[in-house]
Amino acid sequence: MTTTTQPVTRDVPFVIGGREFRSRLMVGTGKYRTNEEMVAAIDASGAEIITVAVRRVDLDRTKEEGILFHLDPKRYFLLPNTAGCYTAEEAVRYARLARAAGLNDWVKLEVIGDQRTLLPDVMATLEAAKTLVADGFKVLAYTNEDVVTALRLEDAGCAAVMPLASPIGSGLGLVNPYYIREIKRRLSVPVIVDAGVGTASDACVTMEQGVDGILMNTALAEAQDPVAMARAMRLAVEAGRLAYLAGRMPRREVAVPSSPVTGMLD
Amino acid sequence: MKPTGQGMTQETIEITLNGQPRRVAAGHTVLSLLNELGLHPGLVVVEHNREILERARLGSVPVGAGDVIEVVHFVGGG
Numbered sequence: 496m497t498t499t500t501q502p503v504t505r506d507v508p509f510v511i512g513g514r515e516f517r518s519r520l521m522v523g524t525g526k527y528r529t530n531e532e533m534v535a536a537i538d539a540s541g542a543e544i545i546t547v548a549v550r551r552v553d554l555d556r557t558k559e560e561g562i563l564f565h566l567d568p569k570r571y572f573l574l575p576n577t578a579g580c581y582t583a584e585e586a587v588r589y590a591r592l593a594r595a596a597g598l599n600d601w602v603k604l605e606v607i608g609d610q611r612t613l614l615p616d617v618m619a620t621l622e623a624a625k626t627l628v629a630d631g632f633k634v635l636a637y638t639n640e641d642v643v644t645a646l647r648l649e650d651a652g653c654a655a656v657m658p659l660a661s662p663i664g665s666g667l668g669l670v671n672p673y674y675i676r677e678i679k680r681r682l683s684v685p686v687i688v689d690a691g692v693g694t695a696s697d698a699c700v701t702m703e704q705g706v707d708g709i710l711m712n713t714a715l716a717e718a719q720d721p722v723a724m725a726r727a728m729r730l731a732v733e734a735g736r737l738a739y740l741a742g743r744m745p746r747r748e749v750a751v752p753s754s755p756v757t758g759m760l761d
Numbered sequence: 762m763k764p765t766g767q768g769m770t771q772e773t774i775e776i777t778l779n780g781q782p783r784r785v786a787a788g789h790t791v792l793s794l795l796n797e798l799g800l801h802p803g804l805v806v807v808e809h810n811r812e813i814l815e816r817a818r819l820g821s822v823p824v825g826a827g828d829v830i831e832v833v834h835f836v837g838g839g
Contacts, residue, residue: 523839533837548838551779551831552805554798561804561834578838592833595806595813663839690839712839 504740509707511685512601512633512654516572518543519702520732521687523712527721530565536715537566540725545571546603546710548578549593568598574635576603581616583623590627601633603657603689603710613663617644621651628652637689640674642681649682656682657689657710660701664713666693669701676704695724695731702735703743774826785824792819795832805834 508515521544527533537545547562566573575593580586583606590602606623608616615638627634628651635655636648645656658678661667668691669675679686685707692698692711701709709732718724772787785794791809795802807814808831809822824830 524837525839527837546839547835549806549833550836552800552834554779554781554832562836563804563834573835575835576838591813592806592808592831593835595815596835597816710839 502737502741504737504742506736506740509685511635511687514572516543517541518729518732519708519736520698520729521546521574521708521710522715522725523710524548524562524566525712526716528716530560532721533716534565536721536725537571538725539722539729540715541729543572544574544710546574546576546712548576549589573598574601574603577605577623579607580605581607581619583619583626586619586623587626587630590623590632591630594632599633600631601635601654602627603635603637604653605637614659615639617641620644621647624648624651624653635687640671640678642674642677645678645682645686649684653684655685655687655707657687659690660688660697660709661691663690665691666697666714666717667691668693668697669704672700672704675701675706679705679707692728695727698728698731699735699738702732703739705739708732774824776824776827777829779830779832787826789824790820791822791824791830794824794830795819798832800832805832807832 509519518541520540520542522537522540522542523546524533577586577589580589586604586606593602594600604623606616606619607613617638620636620638624634624636633654635657636653637657638644638648640658648656658675660669687708687710688701688706689710692709692714698709715721715725773784774787775782775784791807791814792802802816802819810829814822
């Protein structure tokens with residue numbers, strides 16, 4: 496006799512800005528020890544959306560290699576960010592430079608408001624989002640876990656809203672699952688948790704909140720074995736998503752026996 | 762003015778390139794400047810006096826004294 500092991504629950508496609516993507520895990524390209532390690536880790540992660548930054552070409556080096564030497568834009572969807580920008584004007588400038596590279600008109604908008612925490616300047620983020628949306632960009636906006644800001648960003652026309660799990664590069668994991676769930680409940684556009692995930696359990700718990708995806712960088716780049724961690728993250732994101740779709744059992748503060756309480760011997 | 766191999770002088774101009782003052786030969790277009798710098802125009806984006814140049818225009822925009830030019834590309838980031 497054969498049995499089917501396919502789950503009853505089917506996932507919905509992961510669509511951002513009208514484009515369907517195969518992986519709910521998005522990864523960054525910063526801080527790897529070597530480019531070879533980065534390429535191998537990204538491959539192991541199964542990610543399709545890969546973030547990149549815009550910076551000056553280093554003219555003093557004989558052959559400065561940009562990221563495009565290592566990642567094929569036909570294989571990966573390269574998503575430029577505005578990391579390092581502290582004003583709306585600066586972020587808009589970086590986004591337009593990125594678009595002029597000719598890959599796409601998408602941007603992961605980041606406007607930082609504080610150097611120590613790298614928390615977003617939400618007012619400047621909103622201002623930049625409005626400008627970029629009006630200019631035809633698909634804007635994926637990095638923000639904090641505040642539902643009001645998330646709603647404003649959605650109203651401004653962002654293609655996705657990207658609340659943090661915890662500060663960029665902190666590895667502290669999901670510090671505010673309630674607020675993340677609330678943002679997911681209230682928004683229609685995809686909610687992609689960006690920043691703060693440190694290890695596979697963090698990714699799994701984050702996906703269990705019902706968010707559409709996760710973007711991470713440091714958790715892979717700073718792992719002792721980035722390729723192994725990338726595979727772990729791939730599995731954790733899939734596991735967390737599936738657990739969310741499956742619908743977990745209720746939490747109870749008393750035990751309930753798993754074996755029958757009847758039929759016991761006298 | 763810099764002496765050239767033929768004992769002639771070649772006119773140079775000063776521009777600001779990626780935040781640094783730099784003397785370059787007069788008469789460059791942005792495209793010929795990129796070529797001289799060994800940069801592939803398909804892999805960089807150029808901002809000329811705060812205006813982003815589409816690639817098709819690189820060969821027709823002259824580089825003049827005092828110009829501020831930024832040449833950027835994609836690097837690793839999160």
